[in-house]
Amino acid sequence: MYLFDIDGTLLLTGGSGSIAINQLFEERFGVKGAMDSVAPGGKTDDMILQECARNGMERELTPDEVEELIAAYLPLLRAELQRAPKFRLMPHVRECMAFVAEVANTVGIATGNVEGAAMAKLERAQLRHHFHFGGYGSDSPIRPELVATAMKRGRACAGRELPDRDFVVVGDTLHDIAAAHACGARVIAVATGSTSIDALAQASPDALFETLEELPAWHHQHFNLDGGR
Ligand SMILES: [Mg+2]
Structure with a gap:
């Protein structure tokens, strides 16, 4: 998930x-x-x-x-x-989210934004409909705790006890990687934010992408999240 x-x-x-x-x-x-x-x-x-x-x-x-x-x-x-004249989507986000919608029944958010800010940004990007639950900065000021909250809500959405490793955090900073590691989740680091690909590599994510274009191939190689549809 x-x-x-x-x-x-x-x-x-x-x-x-x-x-x-x-x-x-x-x-x-x-x-x-x-x-x-x-x-x-x-x-x-x-x-x-x-x-x-x-x-x-x-x-x-x-x-x-x-x-x-x-x-x-x-x-x-x-x-x-x-x-926001400089508002923009990261490369290949729409294709990536369309793919994820195909292969996963439920998709979550794990962000330091408070929930209202997260929703405002996703609405502006016309991406909100892709997400079913989340963990937010309004759940905890500490990132591993909000990731843990997202995982708890993901399990509630799925209606079953998913193992920690079935969750895949996708993020652009060292904080995303550290929080995922603390929660026992997998983590894909994507170098589209302010952290360099080399710095992300140092933190040992499970996968490291230049852009989200690489997600579908990784997904097919690794596992069938949610058991598919
Ligand atoms: Mg970020």
């Missing part, structure tokens, strides 16, 4: 998330360019907001502040996504 990351794996928003967070920190705290020194790849939204607070204000956000910021972030993100 596949669990796809979103940013850098399926799509890039062209900075919509960063623009929205910068706006948020400027309005709420008078902090300009909060995202300037933050590399968001593979991090949960919670971690990203905390990093902005530490860089800009030298303090941690309280859980109430995080909740309030996320609530204010979502409409700003949706507005940015509507503009």
Whole structure:
């Protein structure tokens, strides 16, 4: 059962998330360019907001502040996504998702985005209909925990106890690989995000692709996820 990351794996928003967070920190705290020194790849939204607070204000956000910021972030993100002139899908994503829809009954998401942000991005990309469940940054600020949540929901969707190795995390960062390893899942690393193919190789993913074009051949070689249709 596949669990796809979103940013850098399926799509890039062209900075919509960063623009929205910068706006948020400027309005709420008078902090300009909060995202300037933050590399968001593979991090949960919670971690990203905390990093902005530490860089800009030298303090941690309280859980109430995080909740309030996320609530204010979502409409700003949706507005940015509507503009987003640099929004784009990663290469071969539509063919890959069409293939996955053929071979798997259920397909999941495993992303550091809070659920509302994940849905806004997938809707903008017209990809939302491909996914049946997920683990999100709103389930846990810690990536292995949200992957574990995705696996639990995947098992509920399948209605049976799938082994950990039946799950395949697909992601573009070292965080995706580490989280999958921690959960006993397989992991395909795809070098379409900000992490180089060499750096991804160092983290020993089960497979390493330049783009998602390589997924169907890998799938046929390895195993019949979900037992097919
Ligand atoms: Mg990513």
